Amino acid sequence: MTSKIFFSVDVHGSSIVWRKWIRAVEMYNVNVLILAGDLTGKVLVPIIKHSDGSWTARYFGKKWMFKTESEIREFEDRLEGAGVYYIRVDEKELEELKNNPKLVEEVINKKITERLRTWLDLLTSHVDTKSNITIVMPGNDDELFIDDIIREYEDKGVIYPLDKVFEIEGHEVISSPYVNPTPWKTPREMDEKSLEKHLENLVSKLRNVSSSIFNFHPPPFNTHLDLAPKLTRDLRPVVVAGQIQYEHVGSKAVRKIIEKYQPLIGMHGHIHESGGMDKIGRTIIINPGSEYSEGILKGFIVEVDREKLVNYWRIEG
Secondary structure, three states: OEEEEEEEEEOOOOOOHHHHHHHHHHOOOOOOEEEEOOOOOOOOOEEEEEEOOOEEEEOOOOEEEEEOHHHHHHHHHHHHOOOEEEEEEEEEHHHHHHHHHHHHHHHHHHHHHHHHHHHHHHHHHHHOOOOOEEEEEEOOOOOOHHHHHHOHHHHHOOOOOOOEEEEEOOOOEEEEEOOOOOOOOOOOOOOHHHHHHHHHHHHHHOHHHHHHEEEEOOOEEEOOOOOOOOOOOOOOOEEEOOEEOEEEOOOOHHHHHHHHHHHOOOEEEOOOOOOEEEEEOOOOEEEEEEEEHHHHHHHEEEEOOOOOOOEEEEEOO
């Protein structure tokens, strides 16, 4: 028997991409769904009600003006599709937000919780999780509180994969959301030495490592999967002769672990610009990449039987 996996990453709050991911079961006839890392968005846009009854907002590089409820709702849908959170406020409430970073954080966390629960409700109502293995995993950009939200849906068949081993067609899977340090100091980062120790601990749980699947969010260092724009100290892309310069930013610990243990396949994400595949020794490694802000779903379909990796290919749409 063969299992057909749909593996995607880095949805970053885009409801359009989430809905497309759910539909992969029927679109591609898969029986394993994996969304591995960076589920939540990063931006909150206020939609401001003014004293004259008009509404305005600033996003997508411009100022927007609304006169009707349908115009506002259309804009909110567009924001949600791009992975952005929004809140309707009056001018007084806007000033409160500007002067209270803690309040902004509370609002964003509430919006994250609401959207993630809506997504998981949609997932469990549209996918038969008894017949389809369904995995939802946080990534480095996700705050720690979302883990408990995912766990709430385990009794409905959603697998929270961290700190456990599960199997796909007899192949053990281990998962990690942690990445090597980034300039943005995201919630789930480790220095390479600590990350290597963490990954070694996960590998120690396996019975047959050469037949296993490594679901580690960062790609291995110095591969086709880890090229990202080189940044200046103020986090702007380095441009030479009109061309953005790229550098390898993946994890050396992940590469070392893959070189050492040679699993069946390594499934990664994190670096949006570097979708594709590569190989380390006998191990195939993949990264779907991400264009969440455009509402584009990127993924890999991976077929495995009990003995081997049968096939794999990349899709987007």
